[in-house]
Amino acid sequence: xxxxxTGGPIALKRLFADLPPLNAAFxxxxxxxxxxxxxxxxxxxxxxxxxxxxAEDGGYLRRGHIYLAPGGFHLKLEGNSRIILEExxxxxxxxxxxxxxxxxxxxxxxxxxxxxxxxTGMGKDGAEGIRHIKALGGMTIAQDQKSSxxxxxxxxxxxxxxxxxxxxxxxxxxxxxxxxxxCESTVPCND
Amino acid sequence: xxxxxMIVDDEEMIREAAEMLFQAEGIALITASSGKECLxxxxxxxxxxxxxDIMMPEMDGWDTIRQIVEKGLYExxxxxxxxxxxxPDEKMEGLQEYxxxxxxxxxxxxxxxxxxxxxLSLLQAEGDGA
Numbered sequence: 001x002x003x004x005x006t007g008g009p010i011a012l013k014r015l016f017a018d019l020p021p022l023n024a025a026f027x028x029x030x031x032x033x034x035x036x037x038x039x040x041x042x043x044x045x046x047x048x049x050x051x052x053x054x055a056e057d058g059g060y061l062r063r064g065h066i067y068l069a070p071g072g073f074h075l076k077l078e079g080n081s082r083i084i085l086e087e088x089x090x091x092x093x094x095x096x097x098x099x100x101x102x103x104x105x106x107x108x109x110x111x112x113x114x115x116x117x118x119x120t121g122m123g124k125d126g127a128e129g130i131r132h133i134k135a136l137g138g139m140t141i142a143q144d145q146k147s148s149x150x151x152x153x154x155x156x157x158x159x160x161x162x163x164x165x166x167x168x169x170x171x172x173x174x175x176x177x178x179x180x181x182x183c184e185s186t187v188p189c190n191d
Numbered sequence: 192x193x194x195x196x197m198i199v200d201d202e203e204m205i206r207e208a209a210e211m212l213f214q215a216e217g218i219a220l221i222t223a224s225s226g227k228e229c230l231x232x233x234x235x236x237x238x239x240x241x242x243x244d245i246m247m248p249e250m251d252g253w254d255t256i257r258q259i260v261e262k263g264l265y266e267x268x269x270x271x272x273x274x275x276x277x278x279p280d281e282k283m284e285g286l287q288e289y290x291x292x293x294x295x296x297x298x299x300x301x302x303x304x305x306x307x308x309x310x311l312s313l314l315q316a317e318g319d320g321a
Contacts, residue, residue: 005287006272006279006287006290006291006292006293007292007293008291009291009292009309009310009313010292010306010309013309031287031288032288033265033288033289035265035266036269036288036291036313039313039314040313043309043312043313071288090285093284093285093287094285094287094288095288121287122279122283122284122287122290122293123283123284123287149292149293149294150278150279150293151278152278152279
């Protein structure tokens with residue numbers, strides 16, 4: 001699960017351009033308003049071999065697919081696999097919020113694995129989520145200052161002490177490839 | 192040429208430098224010297240990539256974005272902060288969703304142009320009606 005804000009569209013484009021199809025479901029929580037979300041999804045589709053879609057309420061995650069949280073809702077996962085879109089107040093001044101999405105995750109079954117990533121962005125959204133993912137036994141990664149357009153969210157995540165790796169963007173791609181070649185999934189899936 | 196890029200900056204030198212830079216690339220640019228002028232262009236129908244300064248007298252970049260959103264003028268635009276401020280201040284809180292990128296001066300020209308082309312392509316896709 002990836003939390004990202006300002007500077008995110010280009011960061012995500014670079015990240016996914018470097019990823020081969022992987023045996024994992026990717027959920028992206030990018031701070032965007034409705035009307036911008038599908039454009040970002042389309043631009044990601046153009047650079048990755050994995051199918052990209054806006055997350056739909058009630059849908060199930062599938063491995064090898066990328067899901068972008070739509071603007072105007074909070075995204076949660078039920079049982080780590082079923083997408084729930086909820087209205088409600090902004091959290092950390094934003095909607096969708098990475099904290100809301102990440103904190104909805106449960107401890108995965110033994111073959112599942114969760115990886116939390118925080119990329120460029122202002123504020124501290126995602127920091128609590130990263131702490132939660134770490135507490136569940138997941139792996140956590142934050143973007144480094146130099147490659148971040150705004151070093152706010154990755155800094156806040158790092159300051160929780162719950163981040164395993166602080167990497168520039170290109171190294172995050174390499175790390176994801178390395179991690180996902182040895183595991184079943186970032187989140188357990190039903191398919 | 193139908194311009195789809197606007198620079199909003201109170202410093203005339205910056206606006207002129209940007210005009211020259213974009214002209215050399217064959218890209219037309221609209222310049223606005225204040226947040227108010229930016230809003231006027233949007234109300235007249237401008238849609239495209241807005242390069243927004245933060246520190247401006249009267250209405251700063253954040254206030255301008257707030258007005259853009261409140262007046263329902265955001266849709267169809269991409270807003271990129273182009274600023275000398277290393278990191279945004281707390282006035283950005285609540286505006287994250289509307290700020291697509293944050294570029295600090297000085298910047299690499301090629302990198303700025305690449306980013307702008309990408310943001311134009313995001314908006315283009317909508318125009319294609321796909």
